[in-house]
Amino acid sequence: MQAIGLSLIPVILVLAGISVYLIISAQAAAAGLEVMNLHFKEEDILRLIANQRSQLAYLTSYTQMQKKAQEIGFVSPPDDTLHHLVINGYQGQNPILIAPPPVEKNNFNGLVNTAYQESLSAWIFGTFFSPNVSGGQYNE
Numbered sequence: 587m588q589a590i591g592l593s594l595i596p597v598i599l600v601l602a603g604i605s606v607y608l609i610i611s612a613q614a615a616a617a618g619l620e621v622m623n624l625h626f627k628e629e630d631i632l633r634l635i636a637n638q639r640s641q642l643a644y645l646t647s648y649t650q651m652q653k654k655a656q657e658i659g660f661v662s663p664p665d666d667t668l669h670h671l672v673i674n675g676y677q678g679q680n681p682i683l684i685a686p687p688p689v690e691k692n693n694f695n696g697l698v699n700t701a702y703q704e705s706l707s708a709w710i711f712g713t714f715f716s717p718n719v720s721g722g723q724y725n726e
Contacts, residue, residue, distance in 0.1 A: 644650060
């Protein structure tokens with residue numbers, strides 16, 4: 587009985603290890619699916635936000651606002667009744683620069699290090715088939 591009991595202990599330990607591995611794998615797979623579903627929801631929300639922003643931009647465009655103003659009964663004043671004020675020192679709104687300004691001179695120096703300018707075939711030939719090589723080191 588002791589021999590049978592001792593021989594079953596490794597089997598039980600292996601089965602316990604496999605069951606723990608399967609439980610953790612199942613939880614990781616479920617978490618991965620949940621993350622994927624949350625990414626899909628995020629994309630839907632971002633699409634909805636973009637759609638609503640474009641609708642807001644359309645509704646607040648000049649032509650739409652002018653149509654609504656005319657529907658309500660607003661009338662544009664004649665030009666001779668408009669008065670413009672000049673405020674000394676006011677320079678207007680500062681423009682918002684979204685993109686960097688264009689550069690006239692290209693300062694691109696390349697991405698490849700000059701030490702890596704040799705082809706693979708030239709390196710193999712120079713390393714293994716060169717008569718100047720003895721024992722893996724160059725003779726000088």
